[in-house]
Each structure stands twice: as structure tokens, then as C-alpha cells.
Amino acid sequence: MVQYVANYPLVAYVPFMTVRERTWTSNGAEKSAWIADYVDQHGKRHIKTFRTKKEAEAYDSKTHVEVLGRIHVPDANTATVAEAGKLWLADCSSALERSTVAQYGQHLNLHIVPFLGKKRLNEITVPTVRHFLDRLKAEGRSDAMVRAVRVSFGSILSDAQERGLVIRNAVKDMGRAKGRTRAAARHHERVEVGIDIPTTTEIKAILKAATGKARIFIMTAIMTGMRASELRGLRWSDIDFKKAEITIRQRADAYQDIGSPKSAKGRRVIPLPSDLVKALQNWKLNCPVSSLGLVFPTGTGAIEYHGNIIKRWYHPPQIEAGVVDADGNAKYSGLHALRHFYASWCINRSEDGGLGLPAKVVQDRMGHGSITMTLDVYSHLFERGDDGSAMDNAASAFFD
Known part of the structure; x- marks a missing residue:
């Protein structure tokens, strides 16, 4: 029938x-x-x-x-890796920030095309990908770069699948070998206080050495955990002094353009301590005025360059306070150390000078896309809940 x-x-x-x-x-x-x-x-x-x-x-x-x-997909209907990469990059340009697209472009043009650009997509097999990644590492690329390039290459193949240019995604087919994943986890270094995270003593010394705009900026960074791009794009209209809170609505990217926060979770409300509220209110009286209404602008009211903040506001107070490395340079080179400090302050117990917040609240304050991200970076800082006295009390019940 x-x-x-x-x-x-x-x-x-x-x-x-x-x-x-x-x-x-x-x-x-x-x-x-x-x-x-x-x-x-x-x-x-x-x-x-x-x-x-x-x-x-x-x-x-x-x-x-x-x-x-x-x-x-017949051979005649497929494309080369270089051609598929251009299609993928063009699609990324319509949805992602310029800095992200530029980074993807480097992955494609500096690391993928030189090795695989002329190969047709249906020639990309799991052994081909394995050999490609091994060759990247053998020629001096860091483990982090190899991982990033692998992700970009997998995205190129996924995009090509959606366009009907190839059947299989060899990067996904390869998966993650459990042995390599476990080995990488063993060598993953967690952020540590005094190395990646400034100590409370160091923060006090830096704040004491900082003056003017630099001091207000550093105070805001350590008491809100905002990203550098969020601080550079922060407007006075985003601060509610009556409610003592900041609402993250925008950020300034590496190209000095104002745009949306990094992710949906980046849109968040952060409560402010009273000392910071007073400091910001006083700074507003002297802050350069412009149509952008920025809290930390240049002298003319424009968006401040990230490099200028590092060189003029962040490193000098560290050197003045003696928070330096063996060569006498600022110990904490990047502003992300202040964001790490805020996270540790939120996590640490109140008896240790912290807020003792649960992981979900810390995730919201930090604007992380998932709780997994928060725990991957900071889980070792949370209270373990398995101290010896509690264990002794519980065990004693067996011997009454």
C-alpha cells in the first residue's frame, strides 16, 4: 500500500x-x-x-x-576551511562585540588558516584535528591559546553544518579525552590570596597611598567587584544614592565604544557601603561634566582609556604603598585583582572580615553567567563546613 x-x-x-x-x-x-x-x-x-x-x-x-x-554533501558543494571561516566571522560580526570578533579573527587568520585553510571541510577528520592541535602546541602556542583556537575551529564547523557545507563536526566528534581533562584539572591553579587576590592589609595600604580620582576609582572597584569595562562606562544616572546601589546597564569596550554589559547576567544591581556612597557624592562635585555623564571620565569628560587607568591610577598607589614584586613594579598588574578581592570579601566569613554570602548571591553580585563559573574560580574560598569540632560532636553520638 x-x-x-x-x-x-x-x-x-x-x-x-x-x-x-x-x-x-x-x-x-x-x-x-x-x-x-x-x-x-x-x-x-x-x-x-x-x-x-x-x-x-x-x-x-x-x-x-x-x-x-x-x-x-557532495565535494563540489562543500568549501575550504578558509572560506567557511570567513562566513563564520561575518556572522559573528553581526552579533558580537568588536573586541571579541577581532580575537576570533586572530584565531582564524594566525592559527587556523595557515595550517588548514586550503583543506576542504569534508577532509577534516578527528585525526586531522588532533594533528592540528598537536602541531599548534609543538610550535609554541600556549595551552590556553590551543584551547581557544580549538573552540573557534569547532564553531566554524558548527556554522558550516548549519549552512549545509559539511556533515560532521570533527572537533565535537573528538570530544574531550578524560585523561587529558583530569591532567589539566590537576595543573589548574586556583586564585590565591596574596598572589592573585590582594590581602586586606595590601588593600588598606593601597587606599591610603591613593588620592583624588584614583582613590575613588579603587574604592569603587574593591567594594563593587565591577569589571574594568563597567567602571569605565559607569554613569552618575546608574547610581542611586538614596537606595545606596549601582545598576549595571552599560560598559565601555576596548575601542572606546559604549555598549551593553558582557552578558544578560551582567545587568545587575550592586549594593554600596555607606563609606563608598559618601566618597562618590563628594567626587561628583569635582567630576568633569560631559554629555556622557560618566563617573570616571577623562579631564574633558570622555571615556578614559584602560591603559591610562592602569598607569596613572592603579600602579602608582601600589608602588607608593610598597605593594610591589621583586623588581619593584606594581605587584598586581591588572584590575581584575580588585574584582577577585571583592569576590573573596563577599565569600569570607564575617568573623574573618567578610560578608559570608552564599554562592548564588556571589554569582549575582559578580555578574557571572552561571554558578559553575563562580564555583570553578572561588569554591575553595567558601567555608568548608567540616571543621574538626563539628566532626567530633557528630562522632561522639556513636560512643554514648
């Missing part, structure tokens, strides 16, 4: 395929090759040549399944 769907007969599609040997004479010598001859799901005939019968039959078997599933 023939079944009907929407008045059209539903007939099973049976692809035409055959493997045969082809012989010919060239310069008086007889030569041969094996051919996979098939018709795809669109009724178009294709011929692909192989050196051996085994290779032709393997291709025939794989293609047979793909054609039956109506997902086969």
Missing part, C-alpha cells in the same frame, strides 16, 4: 550506488582506479575516484547512509 502525506505519495528513497574498477592506457601503460558512482538525494549523479577498492567501498557505505538520511 502507498501511503500519502499532504496528497503526495510517500515513497522510500533508494539511492543508486555502485563501486567499479576503471582502467585506461596512458603513454602505453595500463592504469586502473576504483570509482564510487552514485546519485545523491537530489537526483544528481557524482563520481569519486579512489586508489584502492577498500577506500571506494568505505566511501560508498558512508555515502549510502548519508544519502538515505538526505544529509549528504
Whole structure:
């Protein structure tokens, strides 16, 4: 019986395929090759040549399944890695920040195209990806860079899948070897107080040495945990002095453009301690005025450059306070150390000078996309809840 769907007969599609040997004479010598001859799901005939019968039959078997599933992509319809990369990057440009797109462009043009750019997408197999990543590492790329390039390459292949340019994503097929994942976890260094996170003593010394705009900026950073881009884009209209809170609505990117927060979770409300409220109110009286209404602008009211904040506001107070490395330079080079400090302050117990907040609240304050991110970075700072006295009390019940 023939079944009907929407008045059209539903007939099973049976692809035409055959493997045969082809012989010919060239310069008086007889030569041969094996051919996979098939018709795809669109009724178009294709011929692909192989050196051996085994290779032709393997291709025939794989293609047979793909054609039956109506997902086969003939060689003529696919693209090179370089071409697919351009399509992917163009798509990213319409949805992501310029700084992110620029970073992806570096992954593509500096690390992917030089090695794989001329290969067609259907030539990218799991062994190909494995060899590519090994070669990146062998030529001096850091582990972090290799991981980042791998993610970008996987995104290129996913984008190509959606466009119908390739069937498989070899990066996803490769997955993560458990052994490598465990090894990487063993060598992952957690943020540490005194190394990545300034100590309370160091923060006090830095604040004492800082003056003027620099002091207010550092106070705001350590008492709100805002990202550097959020601090640079902070407006007076985002501060509610009556409620003592800041609402993160925008940020200034690396190109001096104002845009939305880093993610949906980046839009958040952060409560302010009274000392910071008073300091900001006093600073507002002297802050340069401009149409942007920024809290920490340049002298003319424009967006302050990140590099200027580091060199003029952040490093000098550290050096003045003696918070330096072995060479006499500022111990904490990046502003992210102040964000780490805020996270540790939120997490630490009240008896240790902290707020003792639960992980979910810390995630919201930090604007992390997921609780996993918060715990991955800061889980070791939370109270363990397995101190010896509690264990002794619980165990004593067994011996009454």
C-alpha cells in the first residue's frame, strides 16, 4: 500500500550506488582506479575516484547512509576551511562585540588558516584535528591559546553544518579525552590570596597611598567587584544614592565604544557601603561634566582609556604603598585583582572580615553567567563546613 502525506505519495528513497574498477592506457601503460558512482538525494549523479577498492567501498557505505538520511554533501558543494571561516566571522560580526570578533579573527587568520585553510571541510577528520592541535602546541602556542583556537575551529564547523557545507563536526566528534581533562584539572591553579587576590592589609595600604580620582576609582572597584569595562562606562544616572546601589546597564569596550554589559547576567544591581556612597557624592562635585555623564571620565569628560587607568591610577598607589614584586613594579598588574578581592570579601566569613554570602548571591553580585563559573574560580574560598569540632560532636553520638 502507498501511503500519502499532504496528497503526495510517500515513497522510500533508494539511492543508486555502485563501486567499479576503471582502467585506461596512458603513454602505453595500463592504469586502473576504483570509482564510487552514485546519485545523491537530489537526483544528481557524482563520481569519486579512489586508489584502492577498500577506500571506494568505505566511501560508498558512508555515502549510502548519508544519502538515505538526505544529509549528504557532495565535494563540489562543500568549501575550504578558509572560506567557511570567513562566513563564520561575518556572522559573528553581526552579533558580537568588536573586541571579541577581532580575537576570533586572530584565531582564524594566525592559527587556523595557515595550517588548514586550503583543506576542504569534508577532509577534516578527528585525526586531522588532533594533528592540528598537536602541531599548534609543538610550535609554541600556549595551552590556553590551543584551547581557544580549538573552540573557534569547532564553531566554524558548527556554522558550516548549519549552512549545509559539511556533515560532521570533527572537533565535537573528538570530544574531550578524560585523561587529558583530569591532567589539566590537576595543573589548574586556583586564585590565591596574596598572589592573585590582594590581602586586606595590601588593600588598606593601597587606599591610603591613593588620592583624588584614583582613590575613588579603587574604592569603587574593591567594594563593587565591577569589571574594568563597567567602571569605565559607569554613569552618575546608574547610581542611586538614596537606595545606596549601582545598576549595571552599560560598559565601555576596548575601542572606546559604549555598549551593553558582557552578558544578560551582567545587568545587575550592586549594593554600596555607606563609606563608598559618601566618597562618590563628594567626587561628583569635582567630576568633569560631559554629555556622557560618566563617573570616571577623562579631564574633558570622555571615556578614559584602560591603559591610562592602569598607569596613572592603579600602579602608582601600589608602588607608593610598597605593594610591589621583586623588581619593584606594581605587584598586581591588572584590575581584575580588585574584582577577585571583592569576590573573596563577599565569600569570607564575617568573623574573618567578610560578608559570608552564599554562592548564588556571589554569582549575582559578580555578574557571572552561571554558578559553575563562580564555583570553578572561588569554591575553595567558601567555608568548608567540616571543621574538626563539628566532626567530633557528630562522632561522639556513636560512643554514648
